């Protein structure tokens with residue numbers, strides 16, 4: 001059986017580190033997110049070691065997994081944080097993270113958020129427009145502060161990922177194009193409370209090849225050579241190369257951080273800047289699973305089979321909005337999970353031997369209970385025969401899983417569980433029905 005990232009099968013049972021997933025679920029019920037602490041640390045160390053030569057400040061992308069206990073693990077390991085809202089900033093400040101390890105990105109920071117960040121002396125704003133820069137300058141002046149900023153460049157590079165997770169092409173709302181960036185740099189003295197410290201580039205996610213990073217950084221380098229005089233060059237002290245490092249969702253081998261670092265570091269060296277990185281998915285993506293229970297199985301008269309489980313698009317929205325692929329497999333099964341699991345269409349094209357598998361496996365859609373046709377977690381998969389009450393695991397759910405969850409259909413958000421060796425701890429309790437109406441109930445009698 002394949003073993004990956006601290007989730008593996010032993011004697012037909014799925015373990016997270018040294019704990020049986022079934023045992024966790026007996027205590028906490030389903031659906032539940034289960035994370036492996038040592039997997040998180042392993043990934044953090046791997047990316048840090050890969051880029052060690054550039055000694056980057058690694059700012060964990062909070063939006064990928066914002067749970068306080070997860071952020072605490074990374075803070076203790078020495079990470080900084082990349083936040084994209086006042087709420088995320090609040091979270092990391094709550095942890096006591098040093099403000100000089102916090103960078104703030106996002107295309108629409110409000111005046112309140114900017115003020116909050118300035119009052120707390122965060123390290124840097126990644127600025128995405130002239131209007132935003134003027135606003136930060138004004139607020140910094142009111143507060144008698146200087147705001148450190150990096151210009152987020154939109155280099156118009158295609159990172160070859162899903163259109164909805166592409167951020168560095170000219171049709172995307174993110175960043176500043178080179179022409180405007182040049183104007184800003186030329187006018188920078190007019191922004192009296194701004195200290196231009198660096199350049200930021202984030203292309204999108206997940207990115208499977210180093211080339212887009214290299215191309216983007218080459219473009220930035222060329223731009224800086226052309227536009228900056230020597231004095232200005234000195235002030236570009238930092239290059240923030242963003243996040244986007246891929247993980248394997250299928251079990252297929254994908255490039256590891258070292259492969260990215262080998263190509264990226266030489267270009268970064270040409271720039272002669274200190275490096276900031278903002279990985280999210282790579283650190284937590286394969287460190288978490290979503291565990292769900294089969295509620296019903298259902299067959300149509302034309303033979304289509306559905307497994308209806310108690311996790312839904314509100315718990316894990318990536319398949320619905322990005323057509324994302326997550327491996328799914330029963331928690332207890334004597335059918336080995338394939339080394340590489342792919343969608344039926346890919347499988348058919350590659351193997352063309354599905355009929356041999358049909359004794360143990362059946363072709364199913366795995367769907368949740370939400371009233372939307374897009375509430376399908378896995379489409380057309382060859383899956384071991386399961387029955388009502390069986391547990392299934394949805395893999396690679398540690399990034400953009402819980403953080404993108406909602407209470408749609410008035411479904412309480414799941415609990416989050418952290419495993420460390422043989423220890424299990426709850427790091428977020430399951431929401432209750434009372435939680436869901438808490439902000440509304442008080443207004444009922446006023447009307």
Ligand SMILES: *Cc1c(COP(=O)(O)O)cnc(C)c1O
Pocket residue numbers: 061063064082084105106202204205206242243244245278279280281282399
């Ligand atoms: C989302 C985001 C990241 C993290 O991307 P990952 O794919 O999770 O590594 C980094 N930087 C910015 C600005 C982002 O918006």
